[in-house]
Amino acid sequence: DPKIIQKPKYLVAVTGSEKILICEQYLGHNAMYWYRQSAKKPLEFMFSYSYQKLMDNQTASSRFQPQSSKKNHLDLQITALKPDDSATYFCASSHDWGFYAEQFFGPGTRLTVL
Amino acid sequence: GDSVTQTEGPVTLSEGTSLTVNCSYETKQYPTLFWYVQYPGEGPQLLFKVPKANEKGSSRGFEATYNKEATSFHLQKASVQESDSAVYYCALSDRDNNNRIFFGDGTQLVVKP
Numbered sequence: 001d002p003k004i005i006q007k008p009k010y011l012v013a014v015t016g017s018e019k020i021l022i023c024e025q026y027l028g029h030n031a032m033y034w035y036r037q038s039a040k041k042p043l044e045f046m047f048s049y050s051y052q053k054l055m056d057n058q059t060a061s062s063r064f065q066p067q068s069s070k071k072n073h074l075d076l077q078i079t080a081l082k083p084d085d086s087a088t089y090f091c092a093s094s095h096d097w098g099f100y101a102e103q104f105f106g107p108g109t110r111l112t113v114l
Numbered sequence: 115g116d117s118v119t120q121t122e123g124p125v126t127l128s129e130g131t132s133l134t135v136n137c138s139y140e141t142k143q144y145p146t147l148f149w150y151v152q153y154p155g156e157g158p159q160l161l162f163k164v165p166k167a168n169e170k171g172s173s174r175g176f177e178a179t180y181n182k183e184a185t186s187f188h189l190q191k192a193s194v195q196e197s198d199s200a201v202y203y204c205a206l207s208d209r210d211n212n213n214r215i216f217f218g219d220g221t222q223l224v225v226k227p
Contacts, residue, residue, distance in 0.1 A: 004157075033214075043158065043203060043217035056212040090157050099207040100146045100165050103215060105157030 003027045004106035006091050011111045013081050020067075021076040021109045023091030029104075031055075031097035032074040034066060037108070038087035046089075049074055050097035081113045116141045116211055118218035120204045126224045127194050135189040135221045137178070137204035145208040147171075147180050147187045148215065152201045161189075161202075199225045 007022040025032060034046040048056045052068040063085075065077045078085060088108045094101035120137045127133060139145065146165040150158040162171035167182035176191045187204055204218040 042220045043205075045214040045216070048212065048214060056214055058214065092157070097213060099209050099213040100163075101207075101213065102148075102160050102163060105159070107155075108157050 002107070004091060004093060004104060006089075006106040006109050008109060009107065011109055013111065013113050015081060015083060015113060017081050018077065018079045019081065019111065021078070021089050021091075021111070023074050023076070023106060025072050025091070025093040025104075025106075027093055027095075027104060028072075029093035029095050030071070031094045031101065032068070032072075033092040033094075033103060034074065034076050035090045035092060035105075036087045037090060043090075046076075047074075048097065055097055078111075083113045086111060086113045116145070116206060116208065116216045118204050118206055118216055120202075120218035121221045123201070123220070123222035124224050125221060126226065128226050129196055130193050133189070133191040133194050133198075133223065135202055135204070135223070137187045137189065137218060139185050139187065139204070139206050141206060141208055141210070143208035143210045144182075145206040147178075148203075148205040148207070149176065149178055149187075149189050150203040150205060150217070152203065152220070154200075158203060194223070194225045196225045196227050199223055 031050045067075045091106040092103040148163045149161040152158040162173040164171040164180040170179045201220045
């Protein structure tokens with residue numbers, strides 16, 4: 001059974017719209033993350049959470065808002081979508097939040113903005 | 115800031131030949147170093163990590179030694195298989211940057227039968 005679920009797998013949106021990317025992990029981990037993968041930047045850190053608290057944010061734009069309703073959920077809301085937001089978004093988790101921590105990645109959501 | 119530089123791909127090899135993917139890093143701290151592998155349509159998977167200088171990590175026949183003096187973490191495998199075809203990412207994490215992982219640009223490996 002998949003341990004990190006991301007929904008949907010593929011998403012097409014129009015410029016200016018809003019979408020929510022879903023992530024749930026069933027590994028019992030306490031820290032969760034979002035990364036973005038595009039042609040320009042292969043794997044780029046976006047956010048990290050530990051026990052549902054924001055620990056780090058490397059996304060310049062406030063259009064990207066993580067939402068953690070439960071310890072094992074970390075969704076990503078993206079508003080006012082732009083074609084440049086087209087990328088694959090990966091959710092990851094680790095047992096603890098630390099520089100030694102092994103992060104496990106989900107299968108990704110591929111977002112295309114037209 | 116932290117950075118990771120690795121061999122530019124694609125690297126094309128025949129089955130049974132040896133692999134070296136170079137990785138150099140820059141950081142002011144003492145990082146944990148990682149190698150991740152990504153297969154098409156999947157998220158990256160941890161191959162192994164090495165938290166301490168001068169130690170070696172290994173998994174599935176791949177290995178790398180954390181060389182603090184040379185700031186390198188080269189990935190090697192003695193004999194590659196077609197199933198090793200994937201993209202390999204060298205990465206680091208340290209305290210100074212809130213424990214986030216910095217990834218290199220990735221090296222695509224293509225192994226021909």
